[in-house]
Amino acid sequence: EPEVTQTPSHQVTQMGQEVILHCVPISNHLYFYWYRQILGQKVEFLVSFYNNEISEKSEIFDDQFSVERPDGSNFTLKIRSTKLEDSAMYFCASRGTGRSSSYTFGSGTRLTVV
């Protein structure tokens, strides 16, 4: 069964440092998403991406965040200057076209900012 692959599985970084989280969506999917989940809290929408540009973004996705699809397969989330409150699990998801197409999530990157 096709998978969404995320790397690294764990990332520890110092406050103020830049991090890039990597995702390889399912190859024939066209819509890509980033979500985050702070420990013990709900899964929160960050941003959606379609046709090589941001489709929508939430209030969480401020100027410190950016996304890129640098080639035909990777989809990255960059946090420019990490804060302690950025510590969370970050999930990438993708979906195909079609009304009933489900959203497939990657296994996540656990980001810890110290």
Added chain:
Amino acid sequence: GQNIDQPTEMTATEGAIVQINCTYQTSGFNGLFWYQQHAGEAPTFLSYNVLDGLEEKGRFSSFLSRSKGYSYLLLKELQMKDSASYLCAVRDLTGANNLFFGTGTRLTVIP
């Protein structure tokens, strides 16, 4: 905006049936999804409803009433491995049809 409510925790006995409710108020609605999430893992897809009524899929069924802004997930013949969080999520009407999650219901199955 999106407002999606679920009970925080539920406990049920192995072999029993449990119903997890979800109510929502959203600015745009384009379907409701249920996901299962084990601790520290990714959400995995369980079911999808866009029209009113019941969708059955093995031991899992999901019901939707759009007029009431209400859905439930029904789990039958509970097994210990069903202990997990169950996430209700609503898809919006924006271009990318973003998915918005409720807080999740943590289900504990006891022997």
